[in-house]
Amino acid sequence: MYQPSHAYEKILDVSCTLNCCLFPAMEEDGFVLVKNRRRGLRKPVNSNQSLQKEPLRGNKSAKGVEKDETEICRVRVKVLQYKEELAGSQLLTELRNQLAQHAGLSQLVSYGLGSLTAGHCTMSSRYQLAVLLHMVSIVSLPCIAFDPVFNINDINIMKQLGISVTENNDRGKCETKSKTLFFMPRCPFMLFNNLLWANWKCLKNVVFFGNDLTLLTQQMTDKEFEVKYNFIYWALKCCKRSPFAVSNTCLENVLNNSAFFSFELQRNCILDSEDLVRLEPLDTDE
Numbered sequence: 107m108y109q110p111s112h113a114y115e116k117i118l119d120v121s122c123t124l125n126c127c128l129f130p131a132m133e134e135d136g137f138v139l140v141k142n143r144r145r146g147l148r149k150p151v152n153s154n155q156s157l158q159k160e161p162l163r164g165n166k167s168a169k170g171v172e173k174d175e176t177e178i179c180r181v182r183v184k185v186l187q188y189k190e191e192l193a194g195s196q197l198l199t200e201l202r203n204q205l206a207q208h209a210g211l212s213q214l215v216s217y218g219l220g221s222l223t224a225g226h227c228t229m230s231s232r233y234q235l236a237v238l239l240h241m242v243s244i245v246s247l248p249c250i251a252f253d254p255v256f257n258i259n260d261i262n263i264m265k266q267l268g269i270s271v272t273e274n275n276d277r278g279k280c281e282t283k284s285k286t287l288f289f290m291p292r293c294p295f296m297l298f299n300n301l302l303w304a305n306w307k308c309l310k311n312v313v314f315f316g317n318d319l320t321l322l323t324q325q326m327t328d329k330e331f332e333v334k335y336n337f338i339y340w341a342l343k344c345c346k347r348s349p350f351a352v353s354n355t356c357l358e359n360v361l362n363n364s365a366f367f368s369f370e371l372q373r374n375c376i377l378d379s380e381d382l383v384r385l386e387p388l389d390t391d392e
Contacts, residue, residue: 171224171257178262181222181232185267188236197361198240200351204366205244205287207348208313212284214242216251216269218293223259230360234291237361239267241289241315252276279304282311290316291361295335300387302337302369309341309369318349318365336385345369 192198216238220231242249250270253260261271278293278300288301293316305312319338322331332339348366352358 171259173258173262174223177223178259178266181228181259182263182266185222185232185235185239185263188233189239192236192240197237197352197357201237201240202244204315204348204350205241208285208287208366208368210285211245211247211287211313213282214238214245214247214249214287214289215280215282216249216289217253217278217297218290219251219253221253221255221257221260222263224257225255230292233357233360235264235267235269237291237357238269238289241287242268245287247287281305282308285311285313287313287315290314291364293317295319295322295338296387299335299337302341303385303387306337309344312369314365314367315350316364318347318363319345319367320347320365321363337387341367341369 219234219238220227222228222231222235238249238251248270249268250272251264252272252274254275256264256271264271278297280301281304290297295317298314298316298319301312301314302309319342322335322338323342326334346368350361350364350366352361352364
């Protein structure tokens with residue numbers, strides 16, 4: 107059974123493919139960042155504006171990685187090969203069937219793909235991107251991605267494949283004004299918790315494709331679950347869950363234990379603004 111890494115769980119500012127990486131703190135002007143004013147609620151911003159933001163310019167990323175056109179071309183071709191490999195697969199049929207159940211989507215947001223060109227999880231990241239490209243084709247919507255480990259080569263590959271990239275680390279506290287599909291394979295559970303908190307008053311706008319959140323019920327006691335991931339705990343009481351079957355062996359360690367989740371807020375889960383301020387998730391698990 108998959109469990110998110112402790113580094114992810116402990117630090118939360120995260121990203122990932124199969125393993126995790128630390129999110130650096132950044133100011134927001136992408137997605138919709140919800141903040142506390144006292145520690146209070148952050149003023150929502152129109153999330154659609156964030157799709158126009160491009161993070162890095164020049165030949166180097168913040169991590170000092172040199173732009174390498176040969177590497178960009180090589181990896182882009184490899185991702186497209188993976189996409190072609192999946193084209194006639196049962197996985198793609200399953201993906202189409204699942205997406206057909208979520209009408210009215212307006213945009214697609216990806217968290218935690220991981221680096222396509224550096225590190226030891228590049229193959230997983232490339233397969234995840236291939237799946238994401240199929241999703242973009244199926245729903246015919248713009249897609250924006252964030253991962254703090256993206257370097258200049260990763261960003262150029264994403265752009266060449268039609269995916270916008272933002273530099274804004276909202277730690278999942280992204281309030282969406284319209285129905286949005288969040289692609290979050292192998293992301294830490296706290297990132298899901300933050301996203302639910304930010305959209306608690308309009309859960310109908312949120313659709314997840316990522317970790318099967320019900321796994322938490324098997325990993326801790328009911329009380330521990332409610333305390334540590336309170337918004338996931340409550341949201342599971344008003345969600346529609348559709349497990350995602352993975353038959354492709356190359357994706358067993360990339361998308362296994364995944365599911366689609368959509369939500370309808372129920373009366374017994376309604377919280378007012380003061381409650382949301384009081385219950386805002388911390389950025390660590392301490």
